[in-house]
Amino acid sequence: MKIIVxxxxxxxxxxxxxxxxxxxxxxxxxxxxxxLFFCCDFCALEFKNMINExxxxxGWSKIDELTINGNYYTGRTxxxxxxxxxxxxxxxxxxxxEVGIFKEV
Ligand SMILES: [Zn+2]
Numbered sequence: 294m295k296i297i298v299x300x301x302x303x304x305x306x307x308x309x310x311x312x313x314x315x316x317x318x319x320x321x322x323x324x325x326x327x328x329l330f331f332c333c334d335f336c337a338l339e340f341k342n343m344i345n346e347x348x349x350x351x352g353w354s355k356i357d358e359l360t361i362n363g364n365y366y367t368g369r370t371x372x373x374x375x376x377x378x379x380x381x382x383x384x385x386x387x388x389x390x391e392v393g394i395f396k397e398v
Contacts, residue, residue, distance in 0.1 A: 294324065294325055294327050294329075294355070294356055294357065294358065294359060295357065295358040295359070296311050296329075296358075296359050296360075296361070297358075297359070297360045297361065298310070298311070298312065298313065298314040298361045298362075299314055299361070299362055299363075300362075301314060303330075304327070304329045304330055305329075305330050306319070306330050308330075309330070309332075310330060310331050310332040310333075310336050311324075311329040311330060311331055311336070311337075311340055312331060312336040312337075312339055312340045312343075312361065313332060313336055313364065313365070315332040315336075316332070317332055318331065318332035318333050320332065320333055320334055320336075320337055322337040322340075322341070324340065324341060324344060325344070325355045325356070335390050338390040339386045339390045342386070342390065342391055342392050343371075343384050343386075343392060344356065344359075346384070346392050346395055347373050347380060347382065350380075350382075350397070351373070351375075351378075351380050353373075353375045353378075353380075355375065356373045356374070356375055357374050357375050357376065358373070358374040359371060359372070359373050359374075360372040360373075365386065368383055368384060368385030368394065369383070369384050369385070370382075370383050370398065371383070371384060380397075381397065381398045382395060382396060382397050382398060383395070383396045383398050384396075
């Protein structure tokens with residue numbers, strides 16, 4: 294999965310956390326067969342909850358590309374792509390790292 298966070302490619306130790314782009318920390322999680330880098334387990338939890346919500350709503354089995362803009366406080370406006378298909382959404386997490394607000398945009 295290709296991931297762009299606030300205009301920069303992310304998802305590895307070199308490029309930054311797959312959700313927030315931070316380069317500190319050392320947490321890895323397998324998501325859809327990709328070993329992704331996260332700054333902490335909380336970001337990984339939020340990321341997985343977000344991916345699962347997208348899959349549930351779209352019926353997709355995977356996501357090719359994910360563009361994320363925003364942060365924890367403002368919420369995030371995202372575009373998920375699978376082949377030619379595009380799915381735009383807004384997501385804001387709650388304090389437990391669960392999907393608090395989810396809107397298709
Ligand atoms: Zn992070």
